Structure formats: structure tokens, C-alpha cells
Amino acid sequence: MLKINLVLILVLFTQIYSAELKSVVLCFDDAYYSVYKYGFPLLKEYKIPITLGVITNYLNRSQKPRKSADPYQFMNIGEIKEMRQQLNIEIASHSVSHRNLVHLAENEIKFELEYSKHVLDSIFGEPTITFIYPYGRFNNQVINLVKKANYQLARAVLYGEPNLWVGRYTLAVKEVRKETTINEIIDFINHNKTTILLFHRLAPNPKVFTEWSVDNFHALLKYLRTNNFIRITTLKELYYDWCQTKLLAMARNSPHNDYLNLFQKVDIDQTRTRNPSIIK
Ligand SMILES: [Zn+2]
Numbered sequence: 001m002l003k004i005n006l007v008l009i010l011v012l013f014t015q016i017y018s019a020e021l022k023s024v025v026l027c028f029d030d031a032y033y034s035v036y037k038y039g040f041p042l043l044k045e046y047k048i049p050i051t052l053g054v055i056t057n058y059l060n061r062s063q064k065p066r067k068s069a070d071p072y073q074f075m076n077i078g079e080i081k082e083m084r085q086q087l088n089i090e091i092a093s094h095s096v097s098h099r100n101l102v103h104l105a106e107n108e109i110k111f112e113l114e115y116s117k118h119v120l121d122s123i124f125g126e127p128t129i130t131f132i133y134p135y136g137r138f139n140n141q142v143i144n145l146v147k148k149a150n151y152q153l154a155r156a157v158l159y160g161e162p163n164l165w166v167g168r169y170t171l172a173v174k175e176v177r178k179e180t181t182i183n184e185i186i187d188f189i190n191h192n193k194t195t196i197l198l199f200h201r202l203a204p205n206p207k208v209f210t211e212w213s214v215d216n217f218h219a220l221l222k223y224l225r226t227n228n229f230i231r232i233t234t235l236k237e238l239y240y241d242w243c244q245t246k247l248l249a250m251a252r253n254s255p256h257n258d259y260l261n262l263f264q265k266v267d268i269d270q271t272r273t274r275n276p277s278i279i280k
Helices: 004-018 033-046 077-086 107-123 140-148 182-191 214-226 235-253 256-264
Strands: 022-029 052-054 089-093 130-132 153-159 171-175 194-199 201-203 212-213 228-235
Touching: 022 235, 033 052, 033 077, 033 201, 033 214, 052 077, 077 089, 077 107, 089 107, 089 235, 107 140, 130 235, 153 235, 182 194, 182 214, 194 235, 194 256, 201 214, 214 228, 228 235
Parallel strands: 022 052, 022 194, 022 228, 052 089, 089 130, 130 153, 153 171, 171 194, 201 212
Antiparallel strands: none
16 A cells, blocks of 8 residues: 555656756857758757857858858858748857957957947847857956846856856856767756756767767757657747746736736837737
């Protein structure tokens, strides 16, 4: 009898545990061509959004189709635009020159933050709200300048679960390296409500630590798509969801009944239309 009860409790616990909705963000740093060559066909097949960290000095400005298919090159504007036409691709700034910001003077840090945002905003026609620290390096001065440059989020390479309430400018990740297994990733997703997976390059036969196997990537996308407790999203969408939650909480606690009505009518930050399905 005790045994049966224990089994029942275990089954119930597993059901509750797996019913919790998890958010997973796939983040690609540096915008390598290999993401277009090997990742894009699979992302299209599974309709999976990503956040792409672009270094504006490295952004290949050639719009022409490339002659050689070296995956170590960077994507060109035409390729990124093509991905954006077919998928939800958030463009994040990964600075102008990928220098370690901690070692720069204030005016240089400002340039890295502001000029890259200006370039990306004008090429892609929408506000860039996420900054990705080169080498994951930051300090308090850098964080303050990121805020001043009008970014809403910043992502580091610290290991762990990202938390927008306490660390909107130091978002943590699970980095995917050559030796990372799918089980390791699934385990991380199962133990955290939100997961940001950090990738660099994809390769059929990974050679360096920043490459991950295309076959593994395919298997991961299949896993993400076939588990309906997983919501695959972008950092930008995470930010908007967080704004909604925060504003809704404020509205519910407000003594003024109009507050909620007003909230339902307005666009949160005038950058895109509020998703009405979230407001009940
Ligand atoms: Zn980088």
C-alpha cells in the first residue's frame, strides 16, 4: 500500500513538475555565417526564433550572395534580413568592435554602446533593446552606461538562470560548447524556469570549443518543439512579458480602477503593439 502511494505521489509530482511552462531562448553570439548555413534551414523547419548578437564592425555589408561558403565568416546584411523575413529573429547589439568594455575609457564604452545601437536600429528598422557584453565582461560603470544608452536588457556569460527582476543587466546563461551534451541541456531546462542557451558556431564536425555539432542542434530543436511545456522565445519577448507581468501587478494593486483600462489601451513602450491575449 505504501509502495503504491509513493508511486502515485511520484507520478503526480512528475506531472506537476513537467506542466510548468518553461521559457528557452537560443542566443547566437557574433553572427557567424555558420548560423545561416547550418542553423537557418533547421530553425525554419521547426519555426524557432533566436536572438542574434551582432558586432557592427564585423557585419558583412556585402548584399551579394557569397562565392565561398566559409562558415568562419560573418553573416551579411542580406542573409540576416532573409532570416528575419522568415523567422522571429531578435537583433541584439554585441558592440561595435568586440573589445572588452571593462578596459575602455568612458567615451569609448559609450561609442561601442550607442553607435552599434544606431547602426542596427537603422539597418533593421526597429529598436535594439538587448546588449550582449563582449567576452561577457562588465562592471558597474559599464552597466550604468548600458542603461543610459537605452538598452532594456544586457546578457553576460555567467552560468545560471536569468532573472529579469533582479538582474536585467546581468542575464545568466547556459553556454553550449563543443563537449556539451543534449542531456546536459535538458537537465538545465528541467531545473530552471527560464533558460538562455548561448551558442557561437555550428559545424558538422566541431573542432574548436565554440562549435557545436549540427546533428546535436537538430536533435535539440526536435526536443524543444515536441515538448509543449517549453516556450521558445527571444530575449526581447522575455522583456515584454516581464513588463506585462510588472504592469499587471501594479494595475491590480492600484486603488484606481481606471489603471487597468488604461493599461489595456496603451502600448508599453511605443515600440510594438501589446499582445492582447495576455490581458484577461
Ligand atoms: Zn562575442
